[in-house]
Amino acid sequence: MTLLIKNGYILDPSTGTEGSYDLLIEDGIIRELRAGIDKTADQVIEANGLYVMPGFIDLHVHLREPGYEYKETIATGALAAARGGYTTICPMPNTNPVTDSRQMIETILTKAKTEAVVHILPIGAVTIGQSGQELADIKAMAAAGAVAVSEDGKSVMNTALYQRGMIEAKEAGIPVFAHCEDKELVGKGVLNEGVKSREFNMPGISNAVEDIIAARDILLAKNTGVKLHLCHCSTRDSVTFIDMAKKDGLPVTGEVCPHHFTMADEEITGDDANYKMNPPLRSREDIMALKEGLKNNIMDVIATDHAPHSAEEKAKSIKEAPFGIVGLETAFALTMTELVEQGYLTPMQMVEKMSLNPAKVLGIDKGSLAVGKAADVVIADPNEKYKIDVNEFASKGKNTPFHGKEVVGRVKVTIVDGKIVFQDN
Incomplete structure (x- = not known):
C-alpha cells in the first residue's frame, strides 16, 4: 500500500x-x-x-476496560483517539480488576491488537489493587509491555512504599506517572476551593492538595533517580516545582490537560457535573501559570486525562457524580484555540507537546516524520x-x-x- x-x-x-x-x-x-x-x-x-504532523501521543487516558465497559471500551476509546488525531494512547490502570500484573498487561495488549485502531501502550499500577498496601510486580509488568507505572486516581500515601516502587521502576527502566493528591487533605472536596465552591456551598479542594504531593514526589525522584512525570498539573506551584526540579537537573516532566488551561472555576454555571474533574478547574491565576509554563517549556506535555462516564452518572449533583470529563476528541481544537491562536505556543511547539515530548517521556521511537520511521x-x-x-x-x-x-x-x-x-x- x-x-x-x-x-x-x-x-x-x-x-x-x-x-x-x-x-x-x-x-x-x-x-x-x-x-x-x-x-x-x-x-x-x-x-x-x-x-501534516506526527501522530499525537496521549500519555493519560482511561479506557475503562475491563470492568466498566458501559463507560468506554478499548475499541471505542481507540476510535475516539483516532478522531482526535491520536495514534498512540496510554490507558491508566484503574480498571476492574486493576491493571497490576503481567497477566493484565498481556490481556490488554492482546485485546488491543484485534480491537484498537491506534497503538495502545498500557500503564501498570504501583500497588496491588491500587490499595497502597503492597507493591505490584513492576518489573514483570514492564517486561510484559507496560510503559510506565502509576497509581492514577489516587496517590500512594505510604511514602516508604512509594519510594521502593520508584526504585523498582528505575531498575525496570520505566517512568513513574504521579497523580498528586493528598488523600487526607482533599477530604470530601468536589470543586476548587474558591468562588464557586463558596457560592454552591460545596466542599473545596485547595491547591495544597496537589502541591504537597507534587513536592514530595519530586524529592523522592531526586532520592531514587527515577524518571518522574507529574500528571494533570493544575496549580501555579506545580509549575514552579517542576521548574525548580529541572534547574536541579532532575529527570522530571509535567503535563497539562486542555481543560485546565481553557476554563476557570468561575465559569462553572451551576450544579452541572460535566464541570467536575480531578484536579478541579482552578483560578485564572493558575490558568495563566499553566499557559506560561507551556510557553516557556517548563511543562512538557499536553495530555487529555480522557475520563468517560455514563450520562446517568453525570446527571447527578456535583457532590454525588464521579470526577472526570472526556478529552480525546477536543484536545487539538482546544490547544489550537487557547494556546496557538492566543500566541502562547507556536504550531511547532504544539506538536512538540502533543507528539514528540510524550514519546520522549516514554522512551519510544515515535513522534517523528523522519524518513524510515x-x-x-x-x-x-x-x-x-x-x-x-x-x-x-x-x-x-x-x-x-x-x-x-x-x-x-x-x-x-x-x-x-x-x-x-x-x-x-
Missing part, C-alpha cells in the same frame, strides 16, 4: 522540518519527505493548507471553525463542559502504520 500526501504543511519538531512538502508512505513506513514527489501511489491525499501521521485543518458537538463523538462518553464551544482546528485524517483509521466526512 502506497500513500502520497501532497502539498501539506509539515510540522516535525524531531527534525526541525517546517514548510510545504510531499510525504510518501510505503508499507507503513515514511519513505520520502520532500517537495515535488512525482510517484504513482495507491491513494493520494491533497493536503494544501493543512498541517513508522507512518503515524495526523493531518488537520488549522483554520476550520466550528462548535464542539458531543453528538459527533466516537467515545461512549459525552461528558464535557465544552459542548457548544466555538473552536478552531479540526483533525481531517489520522494514519496509523500507513493505514487511514479516521477521515473526516
